[in-house]
Amino acid sequence: MRTRFAPSPTGPLHLGHAFAAMVAHDMARAAGGAFLLRIEDIDRQRSKPAWEAQALDDLGWLGLTWDEPPLRQSGRLDAYRAALATLWARGVLYPCTCQRRDILDAASAPQEGGGPLIGPDGVVYPGTCRHRPRTGPLPGGVALRLDMRMALQGIVTVEYHETGTQPGPRSVPAETLVREIGDVVLARRDFGTSYHLAVTVDDAAQGITHVTRGADLTEATPIHVLLQRLLGLPTPVYHHHRLIRDGTGRRLAKREDAKAIRRFRDEGAAPRDIRRMVGL
Numbered sequence: 001m002r003t004r005f006a007p008s009p010t011g012p013l014h015l016g017h018a019f020a021a022m023v024a025h026d027m028a029r030a031a032g033g034a035f036l037l038r039i040e041d042i043d044r045q046r047s048k049p050a051w052e053a054q055a056l057d058d059l060g061w062l063g064l065t066w067d068e069p070p071l072r073q074s075g076r077l078d079a080y081r082a083a084l085a086t087l088w089a090r091g092v093l094y095p096c097t098c099q100r101r102d103i104l105d106a107a108s109a110p111q112e113g114g115g116p117l118i119g120p121d122g123v124v125y126p127g128t129c130r131h132r133p134r135t136g137p138l139p140g141g142v143a144l145r146l147d148m149r150m151a152l153q154g155i156v157t158v159e160y161h162e163t164g165t166q167p168g169p170r171s172v173p174a175e176t177l178v179r180e181i182g183d184v185v186l187a188r189r190d191f192g193t194s195y196h197l198a199v200t201v202d203d204a205a206q207g208i209t210h211v212t213r214g215a216d217l218t219e220a221t222p223i224h225v226l227l228q229r230l231l232g233l234p235t236p237v238y239h240h241h242r243l244i245r246d247g248t249g250r251r252l253a254k255r256e257d258a259k260a261i262r263r264f265r266d267e268g269a270a271p272r273d274i275r276r277m278v279g280l
Contacts, residue, residue, distance in 0.1 A: 001027065001028055001031040001032075001033030001034070001209050001210055002028065002033055002034045002035075002036065002206070002207050002208050002209045002210070003024040003025070003027055003028040003033065003034075003035055003036070003208065003209075003210050003211075003212050004024060004035070004036040004037065004038050004203070004206060004208050004211075004212075005017075005020060005021040005024045005025070005035070005036075005037055005038075005059075005064075005212075006037070006038040006039075006040050006199070006202075007021075007037075007039065007040065007055050008039075008040045008041065008043065008046075008047065009039060009041055009047045009048055009049070009051035009052035009055060010043065010046040010047055010048070010051060011051060012051070012054060012055075012058075012260040012261065012262055012263075013054070013055050013058050013059075013260065013261050013262075014244075014259040014260050014261065015244050015259045015261070015274070015277060015278055016214070016243065016244040016259075017055075017261070018058075018062060018261055018274050018278060019241070019244050019278040019279075019280070020212065020213065020214060020241070021059055021062070021064055022062065022064065022275065022278070022280055023212050023239075023241050023280075024212040025064045025065075026280070027210065027212060027239070028210075033209075034067040034068070035064070035065070035066050035067060036066055036067060036068055036070075036071070036206050036208070037056075037059075037066045037070040037071070038070065038071045038072075038073070038202055038206065039052055039070050039071070039072045039073065039074075040073050040195075040198070040199075041072055041073055041074045042073045042074060042191045042192075042193055042198060043191065044074065047074070054262060056070075058261040058262060058265070061261075061265060061271065062261070062271050062274060063271050068206075071202060071205070071206060073193075073198050073202065076198070076201070076202065076205075077192055077193065079201055079202075079205065080187070080192060080193035080197055080198055080201060081138070081192065081193075083197060083200075083201050083231055084138055084144060084186065084187055084193075084197070085138050086230075086231060087146070087186070087230060087231070088134070088138045088144075090230070091134050091147075091150065092146060092147050092150050092151040092230065093134065093144045093145065093146060093147065093186065094129060094130060094132050094134050094144070094145055094147055094183075095129065095132050095139050095142040095143070095144060095145075096125075096128075096129040096132075096142065096143045096144070096145045096183075096185070097129060097142055097143070098125075098128050098129060098143075102128065103123055103125060103126065103128070104116060104123055117179075117180065117182075119180055119181045119182055119184075119219070120181060120184075120217075120219035120220045120223070121181075121184050121185070124179075124180065124181065124182035125145065125182045125183045125184070127182075127183060129145070130145075130147060130183065140192075141189060142189055143185050143187060143188055143189050144185070144186050144187040145183040145184065145185055145186065146183055146184055146185075146186050146227075147183055148177055148178050148181065148182055148183050148184070149178050151226060151230060152174040152177060152178065152226070155174050155226075155229070156173070156174055157171045157172060157173055157174060158171075158172045158174065158177065158222045158225050158226050158229075159171045159172075159225070160221065160222075160225045160235055160237075160238055161237050161238070162237075162238050162239070162240065163210070163237055163238070163239045164212075164215070164238065164239040164240035164241050165215050165240055165241065165242060166240075170221075170238075172222040176222075177222055177223070177226065181219070181222070181223060184196055184223055186227075195220075196220065196223050196224060196227065197227065199224060200224045200227040200228060200231070200233065201231070201233075203224075203233075203236060204228070204231075204233040204234060208236050209236050209237065210236055210237045210238075210239055211236050211237070211238050211239065212239040212240075212241060213238075213239075213240060213241070214240065214241060214242075214243050215240045215241065215242060215243055216243060217240065218240045221238055221240075244278055246259065261274065264277075
């Protein structure tokens with residue numbers, strides 16, 4: 001078993017991060033496996049070395065140890081570009097120049113049947129740029145979208161195994177991905193990649209056998225499994241765990257410094273106190 005925790009160094013780690021990291025760490029250690037770290041720092045404007053250093057310090061304070069040096073996404077742009085080139089050559093990508101306002105307006109048009117459909121990435125893309133040419137070299141400086149219907153040709157269902165909140169085999173119909181997820185962005189104009197592409201390529205590169213993450217990412221999993229199939233990568237087992245919420249029931253966010261691990265440390269908490277707070 002090889003698990004990972006993949007924080008973004010854009011703010012302080014909070015109780016939700018602590019829970020996610022400890023779940024992945026404890027699963028690997030119980031199975032005699034490996035626990036790895038990945039620094040998801042493709043957002044170069046918001047990612048800060050100071051936040052990364054604090055995250056590593058907080059994880060060490062929690063008693064977590066990792067078995068290999070952390071992998072940093074900022075150093076893997078060539079790997080993402082190679083994956084995009086493979087998909088481009090298969091004809092399942094197209095360039096997109098739409099802005100968020102354009103997408104919302106198009107998806108909300110009367111002929112679309114009223115309010116826009118919301119998927120794991122927000123408003124499901126209405127296909128405005130799907131007609132654009134897909135020939136020549138892989139384009140740069142524009143967003144690249146996955147043509148979901150084209151990518152799913154010959155595929156009836158997307159299948160994977162879940163061991164988390166709802167354990168068992170999962171089988172997602174191809175039509176569900178087309179209708180409820182749509183043409184997701186695989187390369188943003190400013191990053192050269194996206195969460196969906198980077199996490200898929202990096203899980204394979206690190207040999208991750210069990211992806212542990214919050215239940216809020218369950219809807220994104222079929223996207224990643226489809227990309228694994230398109231790129232010839234192995235599909236890990238998925239373990240979607242419960243979320244840590246605040247007193248109002250909202251999922252914790254980095255802006256909520258009151259729940260930051262560092263604040264609890266400064267107030268004299270011990271690692272066992274953090275485990276108790278998150279129900280471990």
